[in-house]
Amino acid sequence: MYRPNSLKQRLVAGKKALGCWLGMASPIAAEMLALAGYDFLLIDNEHGPASLAESVGLLQAMSATPVTSVMRVPWNDPVYLKRALDIGVEGVMIPAIDTAEQAVQAVRACRYPPAGFRGSAYQVVRGASYGIGAPDYRETAADNLLIICQIESKQAVDNIEAIAAVDGIDMLLIGPNDLAGTIGRLGDLEHPDVMALVTRAERAIQASGKKLGSIAFAGRSFQQMFDHGYDLIAASTDMTLMREAALAEVRAHRKANR
Numbered sequence: 001m002y003r004p005n006s007l008k009q010r011l012v013a014g015k016k017a018l019g020c021w022l023g024m025a026s027p028i029a030a031e032m033l034a035l036a037g038y039d040f041l042l043i044d045n046e047h048g049p050a051s052l053a054e055s056v057g058l059l060q061a062m063s064a065t066p067v068t069s070v071m072r073v074p075w076n077d078p079v080y081l082k083r084a085l086d087i088g089v090e091g092v093m094i095p096a097i098d099t100a101e102q103a104v105q106a107v108r109a110c111r112y113p114p115a116g117f118r119g120s121a122y123q124v125v126r127g128a129s130y131g132i133g134a135p136d137y138r139e140t141a142a143d144n145l146l147i148i149c150q151i152e153s154k155q156a157v158d159n160i161e162a163i164a165a166v167d168g169i170d171m172l173l174i175g176p177n178d179l180a181g182t183i184g185r186l187g188d189l190e191h192p193d194v195m196a197l198v199t200r201a202e203r204a205i206q207a208s209g210k211k212l213g214s215i216a217f218a219g220r221s222f223q224q225m226f227d228h229g230y231d232l233i234a235a236s237t238d239m240t241l242m243r244e245a246a247l248a249e250v251r252a253h254r255k256a257n258r
Contacts, residue, residue: 001063001126001127005068005090005091005144005145005146006068007068008090008091008146011171011211011232016226016230016231017039017040017231018038018039018222018233018235019038019041019233019235020041020042020235021042021044021234021236021238022042022043022044022048022050022058022238023044023048023239024048024238024239025049025050027058029242030058030061030238031061031062034062034067038067039068040067040068041058041067041068041070042071042234043055043058043059043069043070044072044237045071045074045080045084046095052083055087059087068090068146069090070089070090070091071089071093072093072094072150073092073095075095076094076095076096076102076105078105078109078117081094081109081118082118082119085141086121086125086126087127088125088126090144092145092148093150093173094106094147096156097150097151097152097156098153098156098159099159099163100159100162100165100166103149103169104166106147106149106169107167107168110147112138115142127141128141142168147168147169147171148170148213149171149173150172150173151172151173151205152182153178153179153182154179154182154197160172161204171210171211171231172205172210172211173212173232174214176194176217179194189217190218202228202229206229211231211232212229212232213231213232213233213234214232214234215234216233222235
């Protein structure tokens with residue numbers, strides 16, 4: 001299972017990356033979307049129902065395809081991060097990083113000593129191919145892993161330069177919904193105060209040299225976000241793709257067959 005991280009290589013090469021969220025905990029949906037050709041699929045263990053054991057099935061469904069696996073963990077929890085890495089996710093997205101200190105702890109949780117404090121089980125875990133055929137895992141895992149920290153609050157935007165300066169973070173991803181909520185504008189993503197914070201974060205992240213990610217929001221398509229300077233967009237979810245296709249089909253039926 002252990003292999004070069006094609007998503008990280010793509011981003012380092014200056015190419016754009018498009019992905020889809022996995023919120024249904026369905027290996028069949030994960031396998032189909034992987035075969036569709038996305039650059040990455042994002043297992044949502046913050047808001048999705050999947051357990052870590054169920055996430056293994058999602059990773060197995062992706063493993064025969066080039067798609068890169070990323071997991072949004074529930075929180076900046078070193079125990080969960082350790083277990084996510086051990087089951088073989090190729091990237092981690094960590095929510096609600098508000099300070100540089102939190103960012104440092106997130107990175108250290110993903111590193112073996114002396115650079116961090118990730119517990120050692122690379123001799124047997126799935127992430128290291130169960131100790132079979134990945135003799136360099138201990139030495140290369142840190143550089144191969146993609147670490148994404150989410151910027152989701154006004155406090156995070158106020159601290160954005162310090163967060164972006166933390167070594168080991170590859171990307172800062174703006175979470176517009178929670179960001180809006182922290183200034184009392186939940187659901188009002190196009191409000192000038194929300195967009196002002198987003199613009200501040202965008203400029204600071206781009207100036208830092210770190211990669212910039214988000215979802216498509218405020219009426220913009222993923223391509224418009226790319227054209228605006230974003231490097232990575234998680235555009236759709238398995239649930240919304242199915243929901244919108246189903247609603248469109250039913251509407252067409254009702255219109256033609258009243």
